[in-house]
Amino acid sequence: MSLRQTDPEIADAIGRELERQQTGLELIASENFTSPAVLQAMGTPLTNKYAEGYPGKRYYGGCEFIDQVEQLAIDRARALFGSEHANVQPHSGSGANMAVYFGLLDPGDRILGLELSDGGHLTHGSPVNFSGRFFEFLRYGLDPETQRIDYDRVREIAKRERPRMIQCGYSAYPREIDFEAFGSIAREVDAILFADIAHIAGLIAAEVHPTPVGHASVVATTTHKTLRGPRGGLVLCDSEHAEAIDKAVFPHTQGGPLEHVIAAKAVALHEASQPEFRGYAEQIVSNARALAESVAARGFRLVSGGTDNHLFVIDFGESGMSGLKAQRRLDRAGITTSKSTVPGETRSPWVTSGLRVGTPAVTTRGMKQDEMRRIGDWIADVLESPEDEEMQQQIRVQVEELCRGFPLPYADLG
Numbered sequence: 052m053s054l055r056q057t058d059p060e061i062a063d064a065i066g067r068e069l070e071r072q073q074t075g076l077e078l079i080a081s082e083n084f085t086s087p088a089v090l091q092a093m094g095t096p097l098t099n100k101y102a103e104g105y106p107g108k109r110y111y112g113g114c115e116f117i118d119q120v121e122q123l124a125i126d127r128a129r130a131l132f133g134s135e136h137a138n139v140q141p142h143s144g145s146g147a148n149m150a151v152y153f154g155l156l157d158p159g160d161r162i163l164g165l166e167l168s169d170g171g172h173l174t175h176g177s178p179v180n181f182s183g184r185f186f187e188f189l190r191y192g193l194d195p196e197t198q199r200i201d202y203d204r205v206r207e208i209a210k211r212e213r214p215r216m217i218q219c220g221y222s223a224y225p226r227e228i229d230f231e232a233f234g235s236i237a238r239e240v241d242a243i244l245f246a247d248i249a250h251i252a253g254l255i256a257a258e259v260h261p262t263p264v265g266h267a268s269v270v271a272t273t274t275h276k277t278l279r280g281p282r283g284g285l286v287l288c289d290s291e292h293a294e295a296i297d298k299a300v301f302p303h304t305q306g307g308p309l310e311h312v313i314a315a316k317a318v319a320l321h322e323a324s325q326p327e328f329r330g331y332a333e334q335i336v337s338n339a340r341a342l343a344e345s346v347a348a349r350g351f352r353l354v355s356g357g358t359d360n361h362l363f364v365i366d367f368g369e370s371g372m373s374g375l376k377a378q379r380r381l382d383r384a385g386i387t388t389s390k391s392t393v394p395g396e397t398r399s400p401w402v403t404s405g406l407r408v409g410t411p412a413v414t415t416r417g418m419k420q421d422e423m424r425r426i427g428d429w430i431a432d433v434l435e436s437p438e439d440e441e442m443q444q445q446i447r448v449q450v451e452e453l454c455r456g457f458p459l460p461y462a463d464l465g
């Protein structure tokens with residue numbers, strides 16, 4: 052019996068979501084399209100198995116094949132990133148970060164991280180997140196002129212405040228991160244350096260962005276953003292911290308691992324180690340640059356003036372446009388983006404003054420610079436005339452036509 056026969060309501064909603072993905076332009080910087088192989092690994096009977104513990108040391112019987120799957124994922128993660136240890140069990144990026152904090156710190160410890168409105172993540176000390184409730188966060192900001200990290204200033208604050216941990220790696224920072232500089236600051240003040248590479252893991256795997264491995268004691272990531280795997284998390288660390296991290300994931304913060312997702316992580320890690328993946332990551336960055344340039348050429352201001360990675364942030368400043376409004380108007384044209392706070396934010400986190408735009412997903416579809424220039428013009432058209440619904444509808448039609456030329460590899464799922 053197919054899902055369509057047993058549960059037509061859910062099958063219908065899934066079908067519509069697939070259609071939405073096929074016919075729209077996905078520019079949310081944290082999203083991507085997995086390969087059919089990754090999807091296939093997730094939809095397997097591995098989901099039936101309880102496997103609390105780790106390969107070779109499980110609390111349940113019958114784990115011999117699960118052990119093979121998880122060990123392959125671990126070995127591939129270590130080889131891909133060159134780290135001494137890997138834990139592939141975190142259910143999400145947030146869960147991976149939770150394991151890092153609880154594994155290496157005590158509640159109440161002080162962590163030096165980026166000002167949240169400058170591009171940080173909820174799990175970097177937001178008061179509405181566990182991180183902000185259990186730990187004390189101190190802040191460094193971006194340089195007000197360049198809107199880039201000012202490493203001298205980070206060093207100054209670290210020396211004065213002596214935090215137990217320094218955190219780098221962000222959700223909306225368009226520039227390269229100097230992990231070596233962070234490493235030397237952390238050593239000077241004897242702090243643990245934690246790199247959260249949730250967004251840029253794929254670029255790092257492909258050596259299109261410098262790696263934190265060797266500079267940071269612990270690295271956490273999602274597996275579903277530029278890394279293009281299943282939704283999930285991963286922690287990499289040196290041998291010294293391996294036991295603390297493993298215990299923090301299980302039993303401290305999680306129960307049974309999602310072995311079907313771990314199998315899919317293994318598939319994605321293998322894909323990311325192939326030569327084609329490097330070409331993919333290089334194209335993500337070229338596409339981001341082309342798209343950013345075409346939007347900037349129409350007079351929009353970009354945070355830090357541009358991008359070195361897979362994303363950029365348009366800053367509407369005090370103008371009538373907000374991030375929320377821009378996101379909603381672009382939605383009407385079939386262009387999906389996400390609002391974003393900007394350095395020196397004056398609006399609420401729900402409204403915001405910025406729009407984050409990323410190229411990992413459209414690059415997976417095979418789009419290149421020519422397509423980026425067309426998309427950049429459509430974005431500018433919508434933002435310049437936000438109340439012109441007729442134009443938004445016309446762009447929507449052109450978007451669908453463009454997307455038909457770059458189909459997702461999911462033909463068998465319809």
Ligand SMILES: *Cc1c(COP(=O)(O)O)cnc(C)c1O
Nearest residue numbers: 143144145172221222247249273
């Ligand atoms: C996306 C993200 C996370 C969290 O990932 P989830 O899987 O959504 O929990 C953590 N850190 C950073 C920097 C991120 O961008």
